[in-house]
Amino acid sequence: MHADLRFALRSLLKSPGFTAVAVLSLALGIGANTTVFSLVNEVLLKSLPVREPGQLVLFSWAAPERIGPQSINGWTQRDAATGETICTSLSLHTFEQLRTSSSALLSDVFAFAPLDRVNVVLDGNAEVVTTGQIVSGNYHAALGVPMLAGRSILPTDDQPNAPPVVVISAGYWQRKFAGDPAAIGRTLAVNGVIAEIVGVTAPQFTGTLQIGEVQDLTLPLALYSRLSPDDTDATQPWCWWIRIMGRLQPGITRAQAHAGLAGVFKESIKDGLNAGEPAAGSVTPEVAKAANLDKVRFVVNPGGQGLTEARRSYTQSIQILTALVVLVLLVACANVANLLLARGAARVREITVRLALGASRARLLRQLLTESVLLAFLGAAAGLVFAWWGRAALLVLQPLGRSANMLELPLDWRVLGFTTAVAIATGILFGLAPAWRATRLDLAAGFAGGTRTLGGERSRLARILMVVQIALSLVLLVGAGLFTRTLRNLQQLDAGFNRSQLVLFSVDGVAGGHKRAELAALHTRFADRIAALPGVSAVTFSQVPVLSGSSWTSNAVVQGHVPAKGENTNVVMNGVHPGFFSAYQLPLIIGRGFTARDDAAAPKVAIVNQAFARKYFGDASPIGRRFGTGEDKNAGDWEIVGVVRDAKYTRLREEPRPAAFRPYAQLQNAWGGHFAVRVTGDAGTYASMLRGLLRDIDPNLPLANLRTQEEQIARGLSSERMFARLSSFFGLLALLLASIGLYGLLSYSVLRRTGEIGLRMALGAVPGHVLWMIVRESLLLASFGVVLGLGSAWALSRLVASRLYGLSASDPGTYAGVGLILVAVAIISSLLPARRASRVDPMVALRAE
């Protein structure tokens, strides 16, 4: 073994050119796979860095659609198989019940929830910290969270009159205090609550919330009513918002915990359910609720990863990434296998001699495989370097969108193990066939002169590998074409309004200490001041930012419209400042826009879009008709005064759907302050002007999330951009490898066929004949590869169909274009060898011995 290794190393060093190209190809393939695996590891495999994560459980529930509590704050997902809603949000009441009646099964039960808005004042400077959480007093101890400094939150902190404390993350400690131990004991004003910093969590602990959300501030649950004073419903049994986890007692299984606690759970949600779908006829709401109680399933999931909804939502992205890099690795393997074949052919003499000297075939196979595995390990070592850079590049592409931009992708033991396994597997994968081929020599033929014919034996294996390599490149390029065109289609999409030269920012008046009822006046004051700035042509604000991915939807009840059973009555809502439609340049089709007179005291009005008008009123005029949201009795709430043109509201991919706008001043529960400023000239130059103006008006109200509308839209396209960039990069790389491979194969073939080519010329072939002969050979390989590749691409593209926009997964233009590119590349790669062939001296025919 040792000798094999030494010999393999020596033999690789003897042909440095071959070794360099092979190692580089492999490094690329293995590096790309390692990078993506580090993402898989981080998102799907890694457990919380706490004590015995396998003992943790996460409580959740599942119920048929529309059945559940009146109010949910948190992720809900639809189970594609059962159609059920799955959710981890529960009520405080359920937490209390589980906590008090589970000690036989669980050593701890603890709760946590994100704080939606956190406004922090440190040393008199206001800033928006978007990440904070509240936790039950036993959270840190029950999890076993490692602390970097100070102490964790304790049960004694989680009492109604305990002095307010806050635990900060390692990242926040570094950013705000430069890691100064003196930070412990200082105070922060969090949403106006003065809290003492008592501890810093270890850097590897990023909380139990969704992946990528690092919670900078952790505060006790008991402070919630002071941190979010406007959320008065938080203690109601029908308001489900807190996440509950537990730690199993030793020896207790999840199934046992489920069996033991299902009754407690059911009892605890009894008062929290809605009536569900309006039931037919005589059934009273009480009967309906009782019936619904049986339909809500209690679920006890593994909790070792904390909340996993976000993780799971990235599964498809990660699958596509994995498919991309596996293809790249296969391309690299095919490439190296072909190099090895050519090398094997060049080593025939060496191998013949070794066989003749008595080496067994198995012995030689082992030697050659040692060489290829060694090659793979060299590739893996270089691949780790690529992966090191690749992680940074991947993070720039925001594989999981912006919400998860706090990811780190450590190259931990699991990643290293994966890379090692890949190296061994690829070494055998690309090495076996050439080694088999190289050791299958006919000794007698090797030594006997024999009667030889011209043309040399053409390696069928090399040709097959070449076809496969071309096919793989084609698959990658088709992916690149589909994703790139999707990105372009979305970028060039008409959103329905003028999206250029709009500067956006947000303010959070509630977190800044203002009452909800004051927000309309506060925001209007800002808008008026901003409108007076030079270069500003229009300014507006809304409850929900446009094309940001977030939305506010409700079920519409329209006077005179009786919904069919199962009809989708969902409408997109927004509360907007009177200048909204003119600032966004959303044209009014009929009726009037909002004015400053549409205030809280005025009659309640609404403007709908064309899709809304069409759905509910057909060709009749919607002006003067009335609708509301929620229950039937609200149907007369608002009068429609205008219709605006359809546009994209939440995301570019959405189909036109009913939307309704209401005056911001008439909203009962206004909270959002999302401004849009239409400017002349370069949108980027307005940032400091806007910041300065806002600081003048209210120094406690920081301006957040300053960006242009185009940037806002671009953020929503991060996965499209990532797929387009990566598949293009890998596709072009594969194409380059394929063309180098083809060039090498043809050059080698021309070299071996020199005698034959000379003979053909002696027999009267003109250079054109010979040129065409080689180009045709390349075209033949390419056409096999293209046919195989188009078929595979067609089959694989089904998997990404849902990610495409504006073209089908079997878009003929893309397939034809990519096919043509490959044919063109095949011709180009063959030109040099073909020219060399056409210059063969016919004399070689006579001289060939």
Next chain:
Amino acid sequence: MTTENPSLIKLEGVTKVFLTDEVETHALSGIHMDIRKGEYVSIAGPSGCGKSTLLSILGLLDTPTDGTYILNGRPVQGLTLPERARIRNREIGFIFQSFNLIGDLTVYENVELPLTYRGMPASERKTRVTEALEKVGMGHRAKHLPSQLSGGQQQRVAVARALAGSPAVLLADEPTGNLDSKNGDAVMELLHSLHRAGSTIVMVTHDTRFARHAERTIHVFDGRVVEEQVEAGSAH
């Protein structure tokens, strides 16, 4: 030896100098030669004396450094590559020492090759190929690959390939060099019968036994013609 046959090949003062690594090799120094239609000429001489070089010039595979070459009444110096290829294809049939069949073409396809370069229609090619293969007694092996034939059979296929295009002259460079004497005899017999049927043949050989088949033997030594010998018995 007087004959009314016109001159087919006429060399005047042909020299060939190879220049490799600053070393000049005078492979041919002033060759004069006249070969008439229907003649059977053998070129003899020790190894390295320039026989193959001479044959390659006759076959337009190479150009002389100096001197003139008139083939079929037409000077062939200064022709373009495609013109030379065309003449090779139509006027000359090659038979090589090492047969030079293409391994992944069948016997039929090997014989057909020069005809395809001529752009001949497939039906005519078929007649010609079949005829040529019949002539050399290999008609029954048309679908075989060269590797499935013995050396002698391969050389007969090579002869058929040279014949198929009805060239003005057959050029053979030691056609029996790679064959045992039995197979060699058979190939020589074949060439002899072709000659009797009217073919012009120029053959390089150092086997004096076979040289006797020819009507005339040209002895070459060190790039010069040193002696011409006429086989009285073979003359028609």
